[in-house]
Amino acid sequence: MIGDFLNWSEGFRNAAKDYSSWASGGAGMALSYAAVWQYSKLINEHAPTVAFQNHDIWLHLLYGRSPQTMLRVHCPGFHHFGFWHLVPFSQPWLSTKHHNTGYSGALERIGPHSKTIVSLHFCRDLGALENFHQLVQDGPEEY
Amino acid sequence: MLHLWPSCLLFFAQEPASEPTLEKRHEELFEKVTSSMKNGDLGEAHLRSVELRAEFPRSISALSVSSAVASRRGQHGEAHALMDATLRVLPQDDPQEPQTVLQLATELVSLGRTSTARLVLQQLLSRGAQLSGAVAKSAADQLARVNKINEQQDTMAVAFSATAAPLPDASLASPPKRSEAYVNMPRRSSFSGAPSGRPRLVIFVHTCTAFERTRAAVLQRTWAKDRPEVIFITDVTPAAHPARLPPHTPSHAPSVPSREQNPESELEPHEYLGPYLTKGSADLSYHPVTLARMFELYLRKYASEADWLMLIDDVRAALDPTQPRSPSPSLRLRPSLRASEPRPESPEPLSCGPAPCPARSTGRVPLCGAAARLSRVLPALGAVRDRRLPQLVRGLPQRR
Numbered sequence: 001m002i003g004d005f006l007n008w009s010e011g012f013r014n015a016a017k018d019y020s021s022w023a024s025g026g027a028g029m030a031l032s033y034a035a036v037w038q039y040s041k042l043i044n045e046h047a048p049t050v051a052f053q054n055h056d057i058w059l060h061l062l063y064g065r066s067p068q069t070m071l072r073v074h075c076p077g078f079h080h081f082g083f084w085h086l087v088p089f090s091q092p093w094l095s096t097k098h099h100n101t102g103y104s105g106a107l108e109r110i111g112p113h114s115k116t117i118v119s120l121h122f123c124r125d126l127g128a129l130e131n132f133h134q135l136v137q138d139g140p141e142e143y
Numbered sequence: 144m145l146h147l148w149p150s151c152l153l154f155f156a157q158e159p160a161s162e163p164t165l166e167k168r169h170e171e172l173f174e175k176v177t178s179s180m181k182n183g184d185l186g187e188a189h190l191r192s193v194e195l196r197a198e199f200p201r202s203i204s205a206l207s208v209s210s211a212v213a214s215r216r217g218q219h220g221e222a223h224a225l226m227d228a229t230l231r232v233l234p235q236d237d238p239q240e241p242q243t244v245l246q247l248a249t250e251l252v253s254l255g256r257t258s259t260a261r262l263v264l265q266q267l268l269s270r271g272a273q274l275s276g277a278v279a280k281s282a283a284d285q286l287a288r289v290n291k292i293n294e295q296q297d298t299m300a301v302a303f304s305a306t307a308a309p310l311p312d313a314s315l316a317s318p319p320k321r322s323e324a325y326v327n328m329p330r331r332s333s334f335s336g337a338p339s340g341r342p343r344l345v346i347f348v349h350t351c352t353a354f355e356r357t358r359a360a361v362l363q364r365t366w367a368k369d370r371p372e373v374i375f376i377t378d379v380t381p382a383a384h385p386a387r388l389p390p391h392t393p394s395h396a397p398s399v400p401s402r403e404q405n406p407e408s409e410l411e412p413h414e415y416l417g418p419y420l421t422k423g424s425a426d427l428s429y430h431p432v433t434l435a436r437m438f439e440l441y442l443r444k445y446a447s448e449a450d451w452l453m454l455i456d457d458v459r460a461a462l463d464p465t466q467p468r469s470p471s472p473s474l475r476l477r478p479s480l481r482a483s484e485p486r487p488e489s490p491e492p493l494s495c496g497p498a499p500c501p502a503r504s505t506g507r508v509p510l511c512g513a514a515a516r517l518s519r520v521l522p523a524l525g526a527v528r529d530r531r532l533p534q535l536v537r538g539l540p541q542r543r
Contacts, residue, residue, distance in 0.1 A: 030344070030453040033446050040326035040438050047322035047431070051223070055429035061224055119455065126361040133365035 002073045003029035003056075028078045028119050029056075035070050042066050077118030169199055176208050180215060188212045201232050207247060214250075226251060230263065241267060241278045248285060252292070261289045324435040329442055345449035347437050349376045349429060349456035351419040352407070358457035359410055372449065375410040376437065378419040414440060429454070 031039070042062045050061050063070065122129050172195040179188035192209040199205045210225035229247060233240050244267050251260035264286040268279065348367070350359035359375055367373040408415070416437065420430035434454070441452045 028453065028455040030451055033450045033452075036438050036441055036446070036452055037328070040328050040435075040442065043322070043324055043326050043431075043435050043438070044328070047324045047435070052324075052431050053223070055431060055434045057221075057224070058431045058434070061227065064224060064227065126358050129361055129365055 001029065001031050001035045001070055002075045003078070038066065038070050075118060078121075165199075169195070169202060169205070172198065173204055173208060176212065180212060185212065185216045189216060203229055203232055203243065206232065207250070211250065241270070241274055245278055245282050245285070248282070252285070252289060257289050257292045261286065264289060324431040326435050326439045326442070328439070343449045344372055344451040344453055345441065345445045346370075346373045346453040346455060347376050347414075347441070348373055349433070349437075349454065350410070351378045353419075354457055355408065355410060362457060363410060371412075373412075374445075375408070375413040376416055376433075377408040377410055377413045378415070378417065416440065429456070 039059065039062065042065060046062055046065045050058065050065070052058065053061065063072070172191060175191040176188050176195060179185070179191055189212050192205070192212045195202070195205040196209055206225050206229040210222045210229060213222035213225060226247060230244070233243060237243075244263060248260045248263040248267070251257070251263060264282050267274070267282050268286065274282070348359065348362060355377065359377075362373075363375070367375075416433060420433050437452075437454060441449075445452070
């Protein structure tokens with residue numbers, strides 16, 4: 001199971017890099033067939049006794065009931081915050097408005113064509129996606 | 144909250160307290176956590192609690208104080224998980240165990256986990272004569288308080304299992320209930336195994352009718368264009384299409400609804416998994432039932448073609464400018480997946496389905512959307528299979 005949690009919350013969790021608190025990915029995660037199968041078994045066995053939470057926490061609680069044969073891999077390429085400089089024509093104020101933008105740091109050196117970025121959260125500003133898509137269609141430029 | 148951590152919590156489930164050095168070290172770390180909490184430095188308290196759990200992973204006090212820290216930081220999900228772990232390591236033969244369970248139940252109430260607290264208290268009271276009078280009375284009082292709270296929160300779900308104590312007979316009399324989040328798994332023998340070669344990915348983009356034009360359609364004509372591996376998961380707004388609402392899915396058979404039930408969607412390709420689910424004001428954007436249905440859909444329909452499943456929703460997008468804008472040779476799920484012509488955008492509605500979209504209604508991180516460049520990441524990992532993944536994370540901190 002591949003996902004990201006460290007970028008999921010811009011608060012203390014990022015600073016702590018606390019893998020033991022890692023749930024199961026933010027808005028994006030990927031699971032192998034085996035992981036889906038394993039989780040399905042866990043759901044059928046344990047869901048009646050696990051309170052409905054948001055999906056990531058729910059999966060995290062189920063994972064705690066598992067024999068932990070699944071491997072959860074942190075993938076730092078899923079970004080929620082602090083990436084607005086990567087998205088030309090986007091609106092940084094939107095990020096400031098809704099979330100703390102304190103998490104940027106090394107990302108400033110990562111360009112929009114970087115292969116290290118898996119996905120970005122546009123915080124409902126899908127116009128930024130269109131602008132960005134138009135921009136990058138001009139041709140790849142690796143960083 | 145600190146008053147809830149008396150010295151009786153300072154014992155270990157498996158590590159004997161006769162080790163003075165260990166006990167001293169534990170006391171020292173525990174004191175750091177509590178003093179940080181007293182000083183209001185929750186970040187430091189969190190770090191110290193992590194350190195405490197790292198050194199004493201089976202310590203009840205480490206788990207419970209970590210839960211308290213998480214609660215103070217507003218991380219209620221994490222607090223809940225830690226409390227769950229705490230209850231699981233309680234030694235049943237310890238004379239202080241009933242008192243500890245009672246205190247943890249009190250803490251669950253303070254965390255707002257009243258359903259869980261009720262379950263814990265019921266299990267505690269089911270021990271009957273084994274309990275001391277004081278503990279039994281306190282537990283009964285606490286249960287009455289919880290019941291009163293729960294009367295006002297009838298939507299609360301039954302929470303996790305807690306202690307090993309048996310449930311009251313009345314609960315055992317009825318057969319175990321199956322959760323709505325149930326996955327009708329196909330027979331394992333019906334799956335011939337993932338095809339060899341380059342790992343293949345199918346991406347479920349979760350959206351809802353209310354955001355089809357303003358979010359999903361944008362994704363469809365930009366990032367998802369010419370990507371056959373992208374499947375939109377849609378719903379239908381009950382207010383707009385009352386006649387199309389599927390009957391309430393019974394808890395014993397939450398199968399994936401038929402796609403034909405949502406012909407209104409203009410997204411292609413799309414799947415229909417029923418109306419958008421949320422849970423009151425709770426922050427559920429991917430409702431667990433929806434997640435279970437996605438798993439079922441993948442296992443039933445896509446697993447034979449894609450050995451990886453990615454789940455995202457509709458305000459996340461990939462940065463994949465170097466990916467050729469032609470159907471992926473590695474995954475051809477459908478023959479005609481050309482994106483429709485761009486449609487004029489309309490202002491975003493204020494709600495998504497019958498209840499406010501969680502991404503809008505809560506102050507928490509909007510959990511909407513994701514899309515991937517993962518199809519590029521996976522090949523880079525080689526012929527990714529689960530058994531090889533440990534090599535990929537060598538050096539990362541291990542989950543405790």
